[in-house]
Amino acid sequence: MSDTQLQTISxxxxxxxxxxxxxxxxxxxxxxxxxVVLFILWEIAGRLxxxxxxxxxxxxxxxxxxxxxxxxxxxxRHIFITCAETVTGFILGTLAGTIIAIILWWSDFLARVxxxxxxxxxxxxxxxxxxxxxxxxxxxxxxxxxxxxxxxxIVTILExxxxxxxxxxDKIKLVKTFGAKKWQILTKVVLPSAFPTIIxxxxxxxxxxxxxxxxxxxxxxxAGLGYLIxxxxxxxxxxxxxxxxxxxxxxxxxMYQGVVYLEKLIMRSSFHK
Amino acid sequence: xxxxxxxxxxxxxxNINLHVKKGEFISIVGPSGCGKSTLLSLIAGxxxxxxxxxxxxxxxxxxxxxxxxxMLQRDHLFDWRNILGNALLGLEIRNSLNEESKQYVVELxxxxxxxxxxxxxxxQLSGGMRQRVxxxxxxxxxxxxxxxxxxxSALDYQTRLAVSEDIYSIIKKEKKTAILxxxxxxxxxxxxxxxxxxxxxxxxxxxxxxxxxxxxxxxxLSCRDAPEFRYYFNKIWKELDVHV
Ligand SMILES: Nc1ncnc2c1ncn2[C@@H]1O[C@H](COP(=O)(O)OP(=O)(O)O)[C@@H](O)[C@H]1O
Ligand SMILES: [Mg+2]
Numbered sequence: 001m002s003d004t005q006l007q008t009i010s011x012x013x014x015x016x017x018x019x020x021x022x023x024x025x026x027x028x029x030x031x032x033x034x035x036v037v038l039f040i041l042w043e044i045a046g047r048l049x050x051x052x053x054x055x056x057x058x059x060x061x062x063x064x065x066x067x068x069x070x071x072x073x074x075x076x077r078h079i080f081i082t083c084a085e086t087v088t089g090f091i092l093g094t095l096a097g098t099i100i101a102i103i104l105w106w107s108d109f110l111a112r113v114x115x116x117x118x119x120x121x122x123x124x125x126x127x128x129x130x131x132x133x134x135x136x137x138x139x140x141x142x143x144x145x146x147x148x149x150x151x152x153x154i155v156t157i158l159e160x161x162x163x164x165x166x167x168x169x170d171k172i173k174l175v176k177t178f179g180a181k182k183w184q185i186l187t188k189v190v191l192p193s194a195f196p197t198i199i200x201x202x203x204x205x206x207x208x209x210x211x212x213x214x215x216x217x218x219x220x221x222x223a224g225l226g227y228l229i230x231x232x233x234x235x236x237x238x239x240x241x242x243x244x245x246x247x248x249x250x251x252x253x254x255m256y257q258g259v260v261y262l263e264k265l266i267m268r269s270s271f272h273k
Numbered sequence: 274x275x276x277x278x279x280x281x282x283x284x285x286x287x288n289i290n291l292h293v294k295k296g297e298f299i300s301i302v303g304p305s306g307c308g309k310s311t312l313l314s315l316i317a318g319x320x321x322x323x324x325x326x327x328x329x330x331x332x333x334x335x336x337x338x339x340x341x342x343x344m345l346q347r348d349h350l351f352d353w354r355n356i357l358g359n360a361l362l363g364l365e366i367r368n369s370l371n372e373e374s375k376q377y378v379v380e381l382x383x384x385x386x387x388x389x390x391x392x393x394x395x396x397q398l399s400g401g402m403r404q405r406v407x408x409x410x411x412x413x414x415x416x417x418x419x420x421x422x423x424x425x426s427a428l429d430y431q432t433r434l435a436v437s438e439d440i441y442s443i444i445k446k447e448k449k450t451a452i453l454x455x456x457x458x459x460x461x462x463x464x465x466x467x468x469x470x471x472x473x474x475x476x477x478x479x480x481x482x483x484x485x486x487x488x489x490x491x492x493x494l495s496c497r498d499a500p501e502f503r504y505y506f507n508k509i510w511k512e513l514d515v516h517v
Contacts, residue, residue, distance in 0.1 A: 170345055177317055177343035178366040192353045
């Protein structure tokens with residue numbers, strides 16, 4: 001019965017669907033328009049000297065800076081360095097956090113011992129550790145990656161561990177009735193149940209990794225988008241700063257979308273639909 | 274059986290002496306918190322008694338064994354496994370998944386009308402079907418004794434009647450011994466050969482009723498019409514001594 005209902009859509013329902021679709025398209029158009037209008041106003045204000053484009057920059061100057069960077073062969077080098085650092089930091093931070101969370105789940109004693117320390121570390125602004133990393137590891141990409149890991153790893157541990165310990169005890173009881181060993185409880189119940197938690201930690205970590213990498217590049221100041229921003233600020237070249245910020249925004253958005261896509265992909269392969 | 278906690282000691286069960294015959298269906302009723310689940314956990318070997326002992330086929334229970342199958346209140350099918358995957362869970366954990374045991378599960382799924390759903394996921398099945406899958410998951414490891422802890426109480430009333438009818442016939446067909454914990458007096462009488470009434474905590478056996486109903490081809494539903502049914506119901510109701 002429900003099948004026939006699905007096949008023959010009534011006129012009212014078709015009308016309803018059409019309205020929903022129109023609304024959705026309108027929202028999309030307005031979203032794009034908002035950015036476009038903002039850029040146009042920015043450009044006009046710059047040309048009419050309402051704002052001082054030496055300190056605010058303006059879209060046409062940004063476009064020119066972008067073209068220059070590209071011609072000098074610098075554009076993709078800096079983008080690549082920053083993205084590579086972020087991806088590495090993000091993957092290592094998530095992996096390390098998840099592994100440590102598994103260890104904490106395994107040993108409740110250890111978890112209880114470390115819990116207050118983790119909570120304190122979590123509230124510590126990890127960026128304060130930057131200079132220490134540079135002294136210990138040296139002013140290079142490694143320090144920057146460690147910075148990115150430092151920013152994301154503690155949150156990951158706490159989030160994922162919480163996901164682990166909030167797994168329905170009856171589900172664990174069920175596998176115990178089959179005589180499950182601890183590692184079986186982990187692989188058959190705890191990890192799959194906490195999977196959504198791990199994914200949401202992943203989403204948070206993308207943003208945190210960017211923060212870690214950019215701050216790291218500020219401090220190390222050798223290459224990457226963070227370096228361009230700091231350098232541009234120091235030589236008072238706001239065009240360069242604005243250009244880098246915009247590239248950064250686009251790159252971060254793309255990476256976030258990548259994680260969302262990955263989530264969908266994994267969800268679809270492990271759950272139907 | 275005593276539980277230890279910082280707030281003190283809880284004696285959950287005391288002086289329990291119960292023999293269950295092979296192939297028998299036992300129901301256990303008692304006020305909530307009297308130790309019914311504890312009793313099943315003890316039989317399953319999930320916890321060990323602080324005093325006394327439990328014998329299974331003459332052997333003392335020292336941990337979980339594949340002679341016992343446990344069904345919990347909710348089906349706890351795993352969303353991330355399909356129906357076949359869920360049914361094979363116990364075999365996987367016991368490391369006894371092979372062609373033969375898999376074939377056995379497939380046969381069970383076929384016999385109980387779930388084979389065509391084997392690639393579906395739990396959220397695509399009705400509550401009654403899910404409970405049937407849970408039973409097959411339990412049967413897959415070929416236990417002699419089935420423990421059912423309020424196994425139907427998460428279902429709505431109609432489904433519950435149908436499912437208990439269903440599960441009862443499967444248990445009888447597979448010739449399993451069963452111990453059912455329930456707080457539904459009618460359910461306990463309708464399914465059991467004997468009903469054990471437990472007292473308030475610390476749980477002790479208050480009484481055991483041998484259920485003799487005059488009805489042919491007994492099923493949980495049909496025997497509710499038996500003239501003796503009400504008699505047992507009233508007896509057990511009084512015995513439970515419920516105050517609101
Ligand atoms: N792990 C435990 N630790 C301490 N007390 C427990 C534990 N499990 C159960 N209890 C207590 O033992 C009593 C019996 O519990 P249970 O067997 O679950 O009762 P029932 O299933 O009859 O409702 C309850 O009072 C409960 O609070
Ligand atoms: Mg209980």
